[in-house]
Amino acid sequence: MKRILIIGSTGQIGSELSVRLRSIYGADNVICGYYAPPFPEGFFEAGPSVEIDALHIEQIADAVRKYKIDTIYNLAAILSATAEKNPQLGWNVGVGSLLNCLDVARDCNCAIFTPSSIGAFGPNTPKDHTPQDTIQRPNTVYGITKVLGELVSDYYFEHWQVDTRSVRFPGIISNVTLPGGGTTDYAVEIFYKAVKGEIFECPLKAGTFMDMMYMPDALDAAIQLMEADPSQLIHRNSFNVTAMSFDPEMLYASIRRHYPDFQMVYAVDPLKQSIADSWPNQLDDSCARKEWGWNPHFNLERMTDDMIRKLRTKRENGSL
Ligand code: SER
Numbered sequence: 001m002k003r004i005l006i007i008g009s010t011g012q013i014g015s016e017l018s019v020r021l022r023s024i025y026g027a028d029n030v031i032c033g034y035y036a037p038p039f040p041e042g043f044f045e046a047g048p049s050v051e052i053d054a055l056h057i058e059q060i061a062d063a064v065r066k067y068k069i070d071t072i073y074n075l076a077a078i079l080s081a082t083a084e085k086n087p088q089l090g091w092n093v094g095v096g097s098l099l100n101c102l103d104v105a106r107d108c109n110c111a112i113f114t115p116s117s118i119g120a121f122g123p124n125t126p127k128d129h130t131p132q133d134t135i136q137r138p139n140t141v142y143g144i145t146k147v148l149g150e151l152v153s154d155y156y157f158e159h160w161q162v163d164t165r166s167v168r169f170p171g172i173i174s175n176v177t178l179p180g181g182g183t184t185d186y187a188v189e190i191f192y193k194a195v196k197g198e199i200f201e202c203p204l205k206a207g208t209f210m211d212m213m214y215m216p217d218a219l220d221a222a223i224q225l226m227e228a229d230p231s232q233l234i235h236r237n238s239f240n241v242t243a244m245s246f247d248p249e250m251l252y253a254s255i256r257r258h259y260p261d262f263q264m265v266y267a268v269d270p271l272k273q274s275i276a277d278s279w280p281n282q283l284d285d286s287c288a289r290k291e292w293g294w295n296p297h298f299n300l301e302r303m304t305d306d307m308i309r310k311l312r313t314k315r316e317n318g319s320l
Helices: 014-025 057-066 080-085 087-107 141-160 186-196 215-227 248-256 270-277 286-292 300-317
Strands: 004-007 030-034 049-051 071-074 111-113 128-130 167-169 171-173 200-202 210-214 244-246 264-266
Touching: 004 014, 004 057, 014 030, 014 071, 014 215, 030 057, 049 057, 057 087, 071 087, 071 215, 080 087, 080 141, 080 270, 087 111, 087 141, 111 215, 167 215, 171 186, 171 215, 186 200, 186 248, 186 300, 210 215, 210 300, 215 286, 244 248, 244 300, 248 264, 248 300
Parallel strands: 004 030, 004 071, 030 049, 071 111, 171 210, 200 264
Antiparallel strands: 210 244
């Protein structure tokens, strides 16, 4: 049985990963580290939680010792567009929290999961069927911190045998907690507009393809990798994973199957467009499939149907 600490448990991924981990390992074995409001509904009643500023290593170490933690999921992040606008914050959180968590993992003998991203690739990376091992010269603050995370995590494994593992997440689509300041956020926001009957202003041009994944698959990816037999892992930091690749037009068409009158107009955000243009169109995730059995369940249509069903229910309940 694991004893898990989640750093960033109130964010887009953390708010759902905590629920899934608790259903597997038991509520009391998953400690939710939080930094700032807003808190998901019922957060403090659902299980143990602890305030942690990941930039203060002693706060992480104290929680790890107090709760006898053996596995850390470090989800603290400043997403790509926000990090470009506030590079100092991007460096501090992207690098600071990473090194603090790795040091605590090494000193307290913990396994550690750190998400990397499609942002770890750059303009001269092959865009289609992007290989697992390829050119990584990102030109964003976010991307540079993600590459650093991959390299440093492999270093901690090789030099100190820290059990570091990571996936390169694509854009994550979810209906519980909104992301903030990411280049892929449009693929979440569009659903809220459709269900509310409002016009969606798309910040990216038609023809901008990026990898995406529905949250249930993203949770599977993280948990499955952390449960994988280490003897089967040729790679560690970090695995390409994807579930679908689409551009705004394809997503719009999929949503219009449910809302034929829904309107999308383009209001291109030059910063987000330039970031998206530097990222791959579609990753090759065959190493993840071979080494630990990655196999996503949601394609564009299934994800769209489920997102709309969930958001409609929220709307009917008056919570949207
Ligand atoms: N969703 C992230 C972003 O857009 C990419 O990993 O910043």
